[in-house]
Amino acid sequence: MTSGEQLVLDGVPGPRRRARPRLGAAALEPAEHLPVARVLVDVSPAHLDRPFEYLVPARADDAAAPGVRVKVRFGGQDVDGYLLERAEQAEHVGQLAPLRRVVSPEPVLTPDVLTLARAVADRWAGTLSDVLRLAVPARHARTEAERFAGRGDGEAVGPPAAGAPAWAPYRGGPAFVQHVLAGGAPRAVWTALPGAPGERWDDAVAQAVAACVLGGRGALVVVPDARDVARVLDALARAGVPAWSPERAGGAVRLAADDGPAARYRAFLAALRGSADVVVGTRASAFAPVHDLGLVVCWDDGDALHAEPRAPYPHVREVLALRSDLAGCALLVGGHGRTVEAQALVESGWAKEVAADRATTRARTPRVRALTSVELAREGPAAAARLPSPAWRTLRDRLADGPVLVQVPRAGYVPVVACGRCRADARCGTCHGPLGITGQDGVPTCGWCGRLATGWRCGECGGTALRSVRVGSERTAEELGRAFPGVPVRVSGARASGGVLASVPDVPAVVVATPGAEPVAPSGYAAALLLDAAVGASGAGLGATVGVLRRWLTAAALVRPADDGGQVLLVGDAPERPTQALVRWDPAGLAARESAERAELGLPPAVRVAAVTGPRDAVEALLARVDVEGAEVLGPVPVPTAPAPGELAVLEPDVRALVRVPRARGAALARAVAASLAVRSARREGGSLRVQVDPADLT
Template identity: 75%
Template sequence: MEVTDGGEQLVLDGLPAPRVRRRVRAATGGQPLAEHLPVARVAIDLPPAHLDRPFEYAVPASMAQSAVAGSRVKVRFGRQDVDGYVLERVETAEHDGELLPLRRVVSALPVLTPAVARLARAVADRWAGTLVDVLRLAVPPRHARVEGEPVGEAAGPLVPHASASAWTAFRGGPAFLQHVTSGGAPRAVWTALPGAPGERWTDAIAQAVAACVLGGRGALVVVPDARDVERVLDALDAAGVPRWAADRPHGAVRLTADDGPAVRYRAFLAALRGGAQVVVGTRASAFAPVRDLGLVVCWDDGDGLHAEPRAPYPHVREVLALRSELEGCAFLVGAHGRTVPAQSLVASGWAREVVADRAATRSRTARVLALNSTELAREGPAAAARLPTPAWRTIRDRLAAGPVLVQVPRAGYLPVVACGRCRASARCATCHGPLGIASADGTPTCGWCGRLATGWRCDECGAGTLRSVQVGSQRTAEELGRAFPGVPVRVSGARAAGGVLASVRDVPALVVATPGAEPVAPSGYAAAVLLDAATSAGQGLGAAEDAVRRWLAAAALVRSSADGGQVLLVGDAPERAAQALVRWDPVGLASRELDERAELRLPPAVRVASVTGPRDAVAAVVERVDDVEVLGPVPVTGARAAERSAVGALEPEVRALLRVPRAQGQALARSLAASLSVRSARREGGTVRVQLDPTDLS
């Protein structure tokens, strides 16, 4: 034990000395400081990675009540005023020198809740990003007029209908809802089935949300696009959870970026202030500030729209899984298919599986037949037709019973063409991108740089004629219109004249749609024909599971086999994917894929980081990362290379892959973040893109 000079408190040897409370010194020009918690720790809105930490500022007495944790502020940083969020207020500062005061409080409304701040920090750490990049995704831009609107008061608790009818066919489904209602935090991976009204995936999600609200907690549902948002909101309304409105502050609110700044911010504030207990939205709504969050739901996690295209590139499924752990809420990820990452959650024991038995699956699904070249051999020369005779006959026969869906993997007219003589792929003379034709009398156009290929000649044989390689939805609609005269043909897709259709009537019609744009028929389609199966399957890691996911999403819109529903897969698809569709067994496919990836050390059995940029810049970043397996670097080709060429970039890009065991994934993220911080502080040249768990790995 020792005694310090001046008779201060005694300290046992070997124990740290008590922290001495330092008086906050601030360069305020004599302006008094807040008496309570005079130091604000602020996350500043500046992108450099080496600034990814809180900065301390003094809180003037005039801002003591408004500069609350979560509020937006202006601070002085260097020679500029920058935006920031107050993360917390504390009594003492860690900085030894003088603190600059806050410049002003932009808004006293605490838009960054402690739970969302913790989630944003966890997301940044998991994907080697910065907090400010995540906050730009999590908190929408301020809309001052909306912020000043009056807040309606709830008249009483929301009491939805209690039902589990859509879950009775699934093992563990009713138990999951009971656990949620009682305040528990179960985690489930759910493989949905088609069904009659009241048994569809939207009804099941609505009943899960209703169970959560009955238990006195809020819920969050994230779906791929605005059409799905509307479907879920309609199902919630039927389950007794009405849409939120300013004059009826109860129920579910829609939160999507497409709705515009004012509408989006109003919905955000409805959740923040507790007026809306349920949030249904698209990707960015995964960070919505739902009060007393009890359930998070991700529908169709394999859809590419769930992957954030901006740094740090998080995926909704993983964000909601982190949120489930941090906030102790229930977790549900569902789809008609099964992704390999979702299967890994089940295999690891982190989540339980909710699936139907084979008898229920057979009774609720359509009859599926794969028409490959072997099956069609007896048709003779007609087997080579894009719409073979069995498919044509099925469409003709089933049209009398209602609409028939035709799924085409590509939009447009002729998205890919080749030389008419030697069959070599037709390429742009400028950037070597693939050529396509947008209409019957259109000029070939490059799909990368957009240049018109007038006077095109084949580099291989010199011929100037073109033939189709892939046929798009517009050309397919033309062909079907000629094959079935008098039958209405409707096209649904982002590039179609009528856009993406939400629904079609239960009348005889042909509906041509691209994957993800299939409209709903109230009583289900009489049949579905899935064309160009080989093209739909694609290439690369995850191609088979993604193809099955798209096929099952379309097949789920068809009536059951008992009602005459039929699904035909046309084309030489990979056998494993085709059999998974025929047996309606996406779980088996995902399980086998996961086992094979574990043997081959591929994601999600391992964690992989992609580092892309100029060769010297990539090498500098990779050299500072320890204990990793480095694959590459290799030159970047394809659309990315064409984009750089189009803007005049002279230095080619390369990509290196860093691979570590799953258990070392967080260490890889920390090491990469540290390397990027050093790069930022040193102002190293070039632009480097770092992405953990890339979805386009091939």
Template identity: 50%
Template structure:
């Protein structure tokens, strides 16, 4: 039997007939050449339809054969949406192809109806979705759910938009600042595949550079897909592309558009009305015609990882699409991930970066300060825990009529306090709960610390370990920092950006802009200074990617500061001897990425190895691992408990990691899929989460 099985095996009656029911009146058999009443005839040509049903069970991850009735012969086109009866129920599906015969020798069920004749699953998109499912050990139906938006009948019935002509080739001379930059855009303009990892210069107008790269391929009549982390980046890139290729040649895809508008724009891409697509994670499957460029900006941002099964990453999906379509891939950012470094070291992609002389002229001056810094003599600055060098850098920015950026790892107020001498956590004398600063003032003075459990204020703290009366913040939030800095710089406006209140831009006037990482607004003309506070809070996280992520967030903020020649300063609150700090001081993320990748090789972690995470109840994890045939290089780490333990030391959930060499990554994906299929076939009830190449390992 082929991979396609008939749906007749699953077409069972939902309820057996009652034995007390009256017998129905027997019908006369039809005469020779006469059809029975209600009978359907198969289509005259290619009557067998192979359908992918929308059921996310691994053991059903294949096509099923149905007959196309004669009345649906014209409407049932490959790639359209259909409704079929499966296991006694009507379910959605996609018609993959039509054929003359089926390998199954018994009777086949007919298609119930064609939901829409719009071919929303062309062969190119189907191949991409199948490759992504195989890469992550998932099912095709799960990937199709991510790739194809829900149908909106009104938007589908609107007349198609006429495609605009190819735009003029854009001016790409700005790429001459980078080594291999002109060669890369020349390859795009000539239609040759070229893969690059681009390290953007500080202060670079990177949306414009991406638009120029997209315009180079659009001028040849080919398509481009540009994926960015969030809507703020999307707004900037869309505006840049509209200026380069024209409003009619670019469309923005984002999940929050609403069903009608999202489907309308997606159809415009599918029908070839636009050549350039910009969007967030949802745009990685955009079905552009004749793609010539796939680009992802800031691939280290965790927003590029889809949180729905099979958990694909934008960078990997675009890499597979570029390889299949013989198109170009551009991975850009101010920093560089270990995964991007692997592409460079393997020779699959070329580095596009500026010479050191050009870099030094564009980068700000970076000054690290450890925890034993000299606090500014100003009493308000002392309250704000501000180093003297940071205090002076901010004052210089204000004197130059420029704003200053302050990056704080957490939002809100101080989550916890500790002894200022020995760092023992501060606890309430009444209930032993954690102490914290409540915020606000009392009689013009900051409120004293209070217990987060019982609310009793602590007016006479003394450390139980060393007897010190000093307190220090474990992590100071953005709002608290904004209040303290407001007192340190009276008369200077203070603005906050983070959580639900994220600013896109600020005017180029003196102001303190306090933000959390990733919420930095763009300042007109650049910031005069950036203060990166509490660096130890980012570096001290229990995460394999803590150093890489910290450098990425620092460089994103520092890149908004004016060059050193124009007085731009960056003060980072971390020890100068750390590799992450040195990479920032020298502005050399490639060096740090090479170090990070080397350490991953020694430890056997991604991307040097392929890894799968299996998470669920202890019994479910143990059963799947027992049924999982490992490749020769396979190794199981764990399982280890997740979350809180009960009184007996047991956890409700556990996680195990399975790792293999990169050469056996496909074998691991196939083994994971096969084990999940056997588990689904046995109708296992306990949920389990399987994820390949997870970002979070610790």
């Protein structure tokens, strides 16, 4: 018996061997011109992140164009790939394997998108294959067979009307739009204000896009979620850029993964074939193949949905900044708040600031009050109430004029409970997970294993009583419904029974929403209460301060201006910085202060960082090969890991290390990390690693 022989029992048939398909002589006959195809094979190992050469058979000569999907033989099996280019001579010495087949003659990978994908892979120490999985949607054969109207086929959508009144209140706003209309490539960081219909952020974005289309170029708008996509598309229709349809060329197309494979691929093809002028979509649409791209827009760049959770973990803001640089097109990064990363673009001079002056800001924003313990000292014991008297009176009085928004930082009923005697966090007796109450029945349930803790007893003091620590949106809605009988109470959130509401009518109602799920009122909310401010600002991440201000401003921007009676009440003792920035409505000032402190402390974005997480041996082996001038290694340190159900603790927790370099050495750091990953892949080193360059959070 040889070492590679498979043992079988007597009388039992042995394993079947799949015969390798043989190619006929016609399949091996090369194409007459450019017979060598350089193919990017869709495989994961980092050391295979390069093109491989194949022979183009004569029978596939016409279909084998750059950018098409192909099937090739690799590693003993047929795998997918993209044909990048064709050449006359091969660099490989020896016989080339032929292309198996051209999957489709549609050139789905354009040169511009390929260049962008390569830049993204290099920027985040990833592989080109991983980036293209994000950039190019899966093929849908039936949709690919559909025909769309092109620029010369039938009636096309006419150009939109000129004008950008929504940009008039902003310093530099009209100049930005005029520059885009003239074919320029300005780059701006925009702090948006609330406004009446026709003056809101979606109207301003639509008017900038309309100017780009009027100038004869295409545009790309990337927003966090499907609700924002719908708002931008509606605003574009009002600005003279209607929704795209296959029967006529021009217009705006929606590109979002939530729409399903067929709809997403149809939108992708509309942009690829030049049938649609504008693409509006979510995260993956940042790679959309828009023809003659003139403007890219990233709205609300601080939203966590803009950070890709899959390798190589790019961020939409940075992808669009790269695309603006490579394509020579205009860039607009906007939001009601301002991230430190966007502030860094302004401070470096790479982008210009577009913002309103203080007088305009005061005229467009509601009155903001912070109901801290100092502010409520005169209330006595009632100051400790979750809804103190001033907030209750404001809600009661403003309900007569329209809907009132109540933002709650936690979803659910009572998501966190504690011992009623010693205040220790209540934990599950089986898996040690956190306990919470999911409904009115009052039975505590484990958030990890789902078991009911009917006989719970505190492990610290032996007490059996429970008290609420965090009150969720469902319980808040229940309490407000009892406090205001006869007033409709609507709940908006991912876990709510009605889901996330897009809008609510202009009638008296209490709208309870979690951050990011606030519906729009057509004429604006009469008031807004931002409850549990201390809980909402309790994050320990690097961007927690700026992030909580962004969430508050997003809700406050839906309220009518102060001249129309609009009020915003922040309830709770939140940190002073974001509280004062909200009262002054000054997100740029907070971002500038945070940016200065990060530069002094050597924190991103003033420096470039690579985070490596995994088993200690694997982390140390990878870092040993990363040699960058000026690099500083922090760690490795253990990463807190929740135990699996039934386990008391993780025996060997993963560790995390950070490699920090000056910003000028960021590209060298990415190259060194990518090279070390390639060596690790080629050597088949053990352990599972997670490598992130410039992670969104360092905690």
